[in-house]
Amino acid sequence: MKTSINYPEVTMYRAIADKAAEFPDAPAYSFYNKKTDFKTFLGKIDRAARSFQSMGLTKGDAVTLCLPNTPQALDAFYAISKCGLVANMIHPLSARDEVVFYLNISQSKVIVTVDLFYEKVTDALKDVDHPVEILVTRMQDELPLPLKIAFIAKKGKDFLKFPRKGEGLLWSDFLRRGDKLPDAQEIEFERDRTAVILYSGGTSGTPKGIELTDFNMMALAYQCLNILPFPFRPGLKMLSCMPMFHGFGLGVNLHTALTFGVECILMPSFNNKSYADALIKKKPNFIAGVPTIFESLLHMPQLEGKSLDHLMGVFCGGDSLSVELKKKVDAFLKEHGSNVVIQEGYGLTECVTVSCLTPFDQYKEGSIGVPYPDMEYAIVAPGTDDVLPAMEEGEIIITGPTLMKGYLKNPEETAKTLRVMADGRTWLYTGDLGYMDEDGFVYFRQRIKRMIISKGYNIYPGQIENVIDSLPEVAYSCIIGVKDEHRGQRVQAYIVLQEGVPETDATRELIMKKLRTCVALYALPKEIFFRRELPRTLVGKVAYRKLEEEANAAQAEAEAQEPATNEA
Numbered sequence: 001m002k003t004s005i006n007y008p009e010v011t012m013y014r015a016i017a018d019k020a021a022e023f024p025d026a027p028a029y030s031f032y033n034k035k036t037d038f039k040t041f042l043g044k045i046d047r048a049a050r051s052f053q054s055m056g057l058t059k060g061d062a063v064t065l066c067l068p069n070t071p072q073a074l075d076a077f078y079a080i081s082k083c084g085l086v087a088n089m090i091h092p093l094s095a096r097d098e099v100v101f102y103l104n105i106s107q108s109k110v111i112v113t114v115d116l117f118y119e120k121v122t123d124a125l126k127d128v129d130h131p132v133e134i135l136v137t138r139m140q141d142e143l144p145l146p147l148k149i150a151f152i153a154k155k156g157k158d159f160l161k162f163p164r165k166g167e168g169l170l171w172s173d174f175l176r177r178g179d180k181l182p183d184a185q186e187i188e189f190e191r192d193r194t195a196v197i198l199y200s201g202g203t204s205g206t207p208k209g210i211e212l213t214d215f216n217m218m219a220l221a222y223q224c225l226n227i228l229p230f231p232f233r234p235g236l237k238m239l240s241c242m243p244m245f246h247g248f249g250l251g252v253n254l255h256t257a258l259t260f261g262v263e264c265i266l267m268p269s270f271n272n273k274s275y276a277d278a279l280i281k282k283k284p285n286f287i288a289g290v291p292t293i294f295e296s297l298l299h300m301p302q303l304e305g306k307s308l309d310h311l312m313g314v315f316c317g318g319d320s321l322s323v324e325l326k327k328k329v330d331a332f333l334k335e336h337g338s339n340v341v342i343q344e345g346y347g348l349t350e351c352v353t354v355s356c357l358t359p360f361d362q363y364k365e366g367s368i369g370v371p372y373p374d375m376e377y378a379i380v381a382p383g384t385d386d387v388l389p390a391m392e393e394g395e396i397i398i399t400g401p402t403l404m405k406g407y408l409k410n411p412e413e414t415a416k417t418l419r420v421m422a423d424g425r426t427w428l429y430t431g432d433l434g435y436m437d438e439d440g441f442v443y444f445r446q447r448i449k450r451m452i453i454s455k456g457y458n459i460y461p462g463q464i465e466n467v468i469d470s471l472p473e474v475a476y477s478c479i480i481g482v483k484d485e486h487r488g489q490r491v492q493a494y495i496v497l498q499e500g501v502p503e504t505d506a507t508r509e510l511i512m513k514k515l516r517t518c519v520a521l522y523a524l525p526k527e528i529f530f531r532r533e534l535p536r537t538l539v540g541k542v543a544y545r546k547l548e549e550e551a552n553a554a555q556a557e558a559e560a561q562e563p564a565t566n567e568a
Contacts, residue, residue, distance in 0.1 A: 003374045003401060005222050009189050011214045013081035015221070015259045017042055022261075026234035029264040030282070031071050034144045038261070044071070048079035050178030055133065057109060059084035059187060062197070064108040064132075066090050066099070066117060068268035069244055072137040072171055074254070076112050077244070081195060081214070084187035088197045088209075089245040092117050098207075099124035103132055105209055105408060106197055110135060112171070122167055134168035139268070141172060191215050197408055198247055198349050209408030210247075210349050219401035220352045221256040223372040229360050230312055232260035239284035240264040241275065241293065247353035248317045248345075253288055262286070270540075276302035283310040290318035292540045294329045294342065295476060308336040317345035317354050319541045320444060320462055323365055324470040344368055346444055350417065350428055351375075351402040356442050367441040368434075375400035377442055378427070379435055385421055393435045395448065397427045404428075433460075450544065452481030452489050459491060459523045461544070467518045468493065468511060473501045478534055478542045479525065482551045493525035494534055494547055503530040 008015070016028075016038070024039035036044075052063070063085050067073035080087045088106040090099065092114060099121060103111065112135040113121045125132055178184075195214045199207040225232055238257040242249030257264050265282050267274065270293065278284065280302065294316055297303075314333065316326075321344045329342045345354035346368040356377065358369035371377045378387050379394040388394045403426060406414035418426050433445040445451075445460050452459040461479035468477040475496045481489035493511075501507060508528045515524055535543040 005219075005226055005373055007215065007219050007222055007401065009191065009215065010218065011081050011187065011189050012195065012217055012255060013045065013078050013186065014189070015218060015255075016045065016078050019259065019261050023234045026261050027263040028258060028261075029071065029074060029240075029266050031266045032143050032147050034142065035263075036071065041074070044075045045078040045082065046183060047175055047178060048075045049082040049184035050181045051174050051176075052079055052083050052085065052110075052178075053184045054178045054181055055110065057083065057085055060086065062086040062088045062106040062108040064088040064090055064103060064106060064111040065245070066092050066094070066111055066113040066121065067137065067244075068092055068114065069240055069249070069254075069266045070114070070137065070139060070268055071142045071266065072112070073244055074258075074264075074266075079184075082186050083184055084193070086194050086197060089250065090199065091243070091245050096120050096124045097127075100127045101206070102199070102209075103128045104130075108132060112137065114139065118168065135171055135174050136168050137171040189214060192405065194405060196250070198245065198250070200349060208410055208413060211405040211408055212352060213405060216352050216402045216404065217251060217255055218259070219374070220251050220354075221259040223374065223402070224252060224256045224354075225260060226373050227357060228313065232257065232262050234261035234263075236286070236312070237263045237265055237282065237284040238286045238288070239267065239275075239278055239282065241267040241270050241278075241287075242289055242318070246318070247347070247349040248288065248290075251353040252315070252317075257286070270296075272296055272300050273302065276300040279303065279308065280306055285310060285312040286315070287311065287313075288315040288317065290540045291316060291321050291325055292319075292476075292536070292542075294321075295325060298328055298332055303336065306336060308333060308338040311338045311340050314338075314340050314342045315345055315354075315357075316342050317347065320446070322462070322466045322469050324466055346442065348398075348428070348430055350404045350430075351398055351400065352404075355398055355400065355402060364437070364439075364441050366443055367437075368444045369442065370440055371398075371442070372400070375402070377436060380429075382433075382448060385419070388435075390436055390438045393433060393445065396430045396432045396434045396442070396444070398430060399425050399427045452479075452491060454481070454484070454487045454489050454491065454522060464491070464493070464515070464519055464523060464525070467515055468495060471511060471514055473498055473507060473510065476534070476542070478544050478547060480544055480548045480551060482548070482555060491523060491525045492551055493528045495528060495530055496532065496534060497530060 020038040020042035025037050027035045028038045028041040029036055063080050065073060065076055065087055077087055088108050090102045110133045111121060114137050118136050193213060194211045196212045197209045199209055240253040242253045244250045244254055254264055265278055265284055326342055343358045346356040347354040355375045356369050356371050376399050378397050380387055380397055382395045417429055419429060420426050431448050433448050434443050436442050446462045450461060464479045465477050468474055475498050477495045480492050482492050484490040535546045537543045
């Protein structure tokens with residue numbers, strides 16, 4: 001593989017250790033006003049690594065991290081890297097049976113969780129097919145003293161009894177286990193070693209474990225550095241709100257920032273108030289998130305009259321950013337004294353995260369930008385390997401140094417997704433529809449599976465959502481296809497209105513009037529439903545598949561009752 005960047009062949013741990021040697025006093029992360037410099041961070045990592053080895057864990061063993069963005073999560077993650085273990089990353093809010101699945105498929109020997117989720121994890125272990133040890137962290141252990149006291153008084157006191165005797169070990173006790181041991185042996189870099197397992201969204205069906213290597217993660221970090229018009233360096237700050245079980249959160253918000261000495265402002269969860277407070281008080285230079293975070297940004301009263309001139313980069317990924325939301329966010333940033341615009345990234349967890357980004361100084365409406373350095377995009381006719389010319393729509397495929405090893409214990413799906421083309425290179429078949437223009441800009445239409453086909457016409461939900469979301473009365477929307485005996489599928493719209501807008505037929509007609517001027521007749525919604533909120537996936541995307549399941553189930557039930565109604 002020819003590359004334009006000289007990627008260091010080091011583990012993720014080594015990247016942090018090198019930065020600690022170069023900038024020991026630079027802050028690595030902050031957590032509720034408590035800063036930790038790189039020298040201290042490395043010491044905490046090494047201590048955790050000794051303790052993991054004291055448990056008898058050896059290279060290749062999996063450790064599940066079921067944690068929000070906390071200091072213990074970072075310490076554990078890089079300790080796992082140092083020892084050559086595999087970090088199995090899962091959402092703390094995963095359902096009990098999902099925890100069982102993740103532990104079984106990864107054969108994790110240890111799970112690290114936070115005390116708030118301890119009972120769910122212990123319950124899940126009843127159905128796990130092998131022994132698993134539990135390590136329990138407590139948020140208050142990492143808080144500055146005044147906040148620690150307040151936290152224990154408000155929330156922490158409810159969890160002081162965890163873990164019960166014999167059912168786990170507190171993280172603080174776990175760390176003491178390794179204190180008398182020699183320093184943990186650092187593994188040598190191996191290009192194809194599985195270092196991290198992340199999971200596909202799992203909005204329907206069984207999630208797939210995505211195996212990523214140290215090289216994948218380091219390649220992403222150096223690509224991010226090379227594509228930006230400004231350096232990542234010590235002294236700058238990233239608001240790390242995206243969770244570390246998500247490729248965007250782990251790859252960009254955390255590992256890329258830390259690799260180059262950027263301080264990570266850790267946020268264990270998102271809410272409007274804490275996010276606005278962090279923007280005002282911490283003054284981060286970089287923020288990154290999914291579209292729902294930026295939709296929320298527009299409605300934070302704490303930011304009224306405040307300056308955001310400290311922002312150097314604003315990045316959106318994880319889901320499609322509508323043209324209208326981009327315009328709103330760009331206007332908001334300008335109104336608050338910032339010279340930056342929101343840059344949209346595109347990628348999949350199968351290539352860690354973002355592999356394409358809109359340039360800082362050039363924007364083409366509807367485009368998701370240009371590929372990262374050393375990432376190559378092509379468009380093929382769906383179901384084939386036939387590369388299409390510019391402006392022709394087909395399936396987006398990607399190749400480059402961040403491509404996953406494959407799906408964990410799923411060779412059939414791996415073979416469908418990673419394919420060797422005639423050029424001898426392995427390409428990732430994304431399952432997304434799009435095209436490229438003559439200048440190499442990529443345009444995403446949507447997931448192939450999400451495309452609605454009605455009376456033979458291809459209908460793209462994202463286009464309709466853009467029109468609806470452009471109305472000032474609308475907060476956001478979701479378009480789905482519902483099975484229809486005559487059309488194949490019919491279009492339904494689910495809409496969340498701005499606060500104070502009435503859910504009336506007059507509002508429906510206002511929306512339809514706009515749609516009739518912008519959308520073909522065959523693509524118009526047949527029904528519009530107003531909701532106070534729409535279901536979300538664990539990473540904050542609108543769970544359109546859940547809406548589809550609900551709508552199709554309701555229709556099937558209605559159809560089943562029709563004969564009885566007619567007989568009556």
